[in-house]
Amino acid sequence: DAGVTQSPTHLIKTRGQQVTLRCSPISGHKSVSWYQQVLGQGPQFIFQYYEKEERGRGNFPDRFSARQFPNYSSELNVNALLLGDSALYLCASSLDAGLGNQPQHFGDGTRLSIL
């Protein structure tokens, strides 16, 4: 089993640019959640998609958006990048939407640096 895969592994952007991060869940998992991990902090929830619909949204500005495709892979988009968006972006997949006690499994993350 390949586990959760994320691409790219590293990305460097400048302020004001836009970025798209990608995630493929574990085979059979229908839920994808995105987290932002700033250096020295624990991961913070951004979005969850289940069966291609948004199921949850954390406290992030509208510059952040996401979607899930029919094959359950997902993209996270961030517009008008700010220096504070520099972080490790983690994707996690799960069998269910989170209320059925199924654990979340994480990918390696995408390291985003904003110059």
Added chain:
Amino acid sequence: AQRVTQPEKLLSVFKGAPVELKCNYSYSGSPELFWYVQYSRQRLQLLLRHISRESIKGFTADLNKGETSFHLKKPFAQEEDSAMYYCALRARQGGSQGNLIFGKGTKLSVKP
């Protein structure tokens, strides 16, 4: 409010010594709690969760509702236990429902 607190940023012990990584939570209702571990250059991985009541790699964690704690314990630390440990709570309310609320993490360093 739903919150997880890990009071120690760094915990340093010698090999063979007991380890306790502290985790306190704030939650009204029945919590679902997890410990995740991140070894150097590896992804975040699930270590254990309270509903399973299992011991993984010698680690155990007991949910204490009275003290709102879920401390991670191991009687004899090994050098390979050195890693970053995160306590997490499953959110049951609000926009984060179904997802994880993490503490800031504790870095465990086991010295030879």
